[in-house]
Amino acid sequence: MRTLNDFDFKNKKAIIRVDFNVPLDENFKVTDATRIEAAKPTIDAILAQGGSVILMSHLGRPKGIEEKYSLQHILAKTSEILGVPVQFVSNCVGTEANTAAANLKPGEVLLLENLRFHSEEEAGDAAFAKELASLGDIYVNDAFGTAHRAHASTTIIAQFFPKDKCFGLLLAKEIESLNKVLKNSEKPVTAVLGGSKVSSKITVIENILDKVDHMIIGGGMTFTFVKALGGKIGNSICEDDKMELALEILKLAKEKGVQIHLPVDVVAADAFSNDAATQIVAVDKIPDGWQGLDAGPKSLEKIKEVILASKTILWNGPLGVFELENFANGTIALGNFIAEATAKGAFSLVGGGDSVAAVKQFGLENKVSYVSTGGGAMLEMLEGRVLPGIAAILD
Ligand SMILES: Nc1ncnc2c1ncn2[C@@H]1O[C@H](COP(=O)(O)OP(=O)(O)O)[C@@H](O)[C@H]1O
Numbered sequence: 001m002r003t004l005n006d007f008d009f010k011n012k013k014a015i016i017r018v019d020f021n022v023p024l025d026e027n028f029k030v031t032d033a034t035r036i037e038a039a040k041p042t043i044d045a046i047l048a049q050g051g052s053v054i055l056m057s058h059l060g061r062p063k064g065i066e067e068k069y070s071l072q073h074i075l076a077k078t079s080e081i082l083g084v085p086v087q088f089v090s091n092c093v094g095t096e097a098n099t100a101a102a103n104l105k106p107g108e109v110l111l112l113e114n115l116r117f118h119s120e121e122e123a124g125d126a127a128f129a130k131e132l133a134s135l136g137d138i139y140v141n142d143a144f145g146t147a148h149r150a151h152a153s154t155t156i157i158a159q160f161f162p163k164d165k166c167f168g169l170l171l172a173k174e175i176e177s178l179n180k181v182l183k184n185s186e187k188p189v190t191a192v193l194g195g196s197k198v199s200s201k202i203t204v205i206e207n208i209l210d211k212v213d214h215m216i217i218g219g220g221m222t223f224t225f226v227k228a229l230g231g232k233i234g235n236s237i238c239e240d241d242k243m244e245l246a247l248e249i250l251k252l253a254k255e256k257g258v259q260i261h262l263p264v265d266v267v268a269a270d271a272f273s274n275d276a277a278t279q280i281v282a283v284d285k286i287p288d289g290w291q292g293l294d295a296g297p298k299s300l301e302k303i304k305e306v307i308l309a310s311k312t313i314l315w316n317g318p319l320g321v322f323e324l325e326n327f328a329n330g331t332i333a334l335g336n337f338i339a340e341a342t343a344k345g346a347f348s349l350v351g352g353g354d355s356v357a358a359v360k361q362f363g364l365e366n367k368v369s370y371v372s373t374g375g376g377a378m379l380e381m382l383e384g385r386v387l388p389g390i391a392a393i394l395d
């Protein structure tokens with residue numbers, strides 16, 4: 001496993017894949033900089049050796065070029081955290097990027113515009129990866145949060161650096177910590193899966209059933225299951241094409257003796273807004289025009305019972321739209337239950353861009369055992385998979 005220690009970065013240009021997919025508020029201000037801070041040790045180490053650094057990342061899930069997903073929004077924060085000026089180019093490939101990279105001097109940092117402004121990134125296009133590769137001398141992958149994606153900048157690019165590629169300090173630390181968890185998880189093991197990335201995470205549930213005793217489903221993940229079971233979910237988020245899979249998961253869980261806990265009640269709102277009217281309703285009786293945005297009190301009672309009886313707890317995905325104060329209660333309550341269980345000796349692992357933001361916002365960061373910068377990546381690793389971003393460096 002090659003790490004930073006295997007290279008001398010003096011007068012070299014390191015092209016580093018980072019995961020700067022951080023939450024922004026409505027004014028495009030960074031609300032949680034954990035992922036930028038987490039990449040700092042790698043960047044600092046390379047600069048200290050007399051190298052220069054080219055940073056590349058995605059932000060959000062843009063469809064083509066969308067200004068709201070520009071990495072320009074995080075430029076000032078990145079510079080503040082690194083304590084050095086950071087140059088920026090408005091296209092991650094092409095003449096402007098080539099010139100800026102060629103002119104980069106030791107000690108300097110360049111940030112490239114959002115990789116996902118090019119569809120070739122997610123398609124894993126080799127020609128695009130080659131263009132990115134041409135910008136640097138050594139490829140460093142430090143993007144744990146995106147290591148489960150076989151994209152051009154996370155995986156394909158590595159083939160253009162047969163020898164000059166390595167793990168960044170963050171990626172290496174995450175692998176080591178999660179491997180420890182994989183080996184020593186004390187039962188009962190409970191996974192909590194919430195959030196809104198239904199299609200990319202529901203598939204993980206199926207594969208994680210062998211590793212857990214309880215699975216708590218919450219947040220936006222809830223409604224695909226509830227609708228599949230015949231419930232009325234109003235305008236709540238749902239992915240119809242995953243309903244069959246949801247039913248399969250429930251069946252499989254029964255066969256494997258895993259207890260799945262779906263919410264029984266939710267806080268429903270008549271709009272996706274902090275000013276919306278709200279009511280607590282049964283999870284399967286949400287009126288038309290209303291949407292479930294937070295866990296209800298009965299659901300939280302059950303969650304508390306399960307969490308406090310667990311010895312290992314994995315959490316990814318908020319239980320509600322915690323960014324809006326009126327729908328933060330479920331996520332805060334869950335965070336506190338996990339903190340209580342941890343204080344009593346359970347091992348707790350929280351991961352994901354928004355989940356970590358929530359944990360920090362509610363002052364629980366030091367009350368859980370381990371905070372990972374990856375959500376989907378953490379879950380897929382816990383499934384026992386070798387993530388494509390990791391495999392590409394091991395080659
Ligand atoms: N019931 C819900 N309806 C819509 N969005 C939700 C709901 N519950 C949680 N969310 C949203 O899920 C988002 C986080 O999901 P996700 O990206 O999967 O988590 P993470 O970033 O921690 O991996 C948050 O922005 C939150 O507002």
Ligand SMILES: O=C(OP(=O)(O)O)[C@H](O)COP(=O)(O)O
Binds near residue numbers: 019354377
């Ligand atoms: O935020 C991320 O993942 P997470 O929400 O699982 O923590 C990563 O940046 C990956 O983003 P993606 O799920 O759009 O590929």
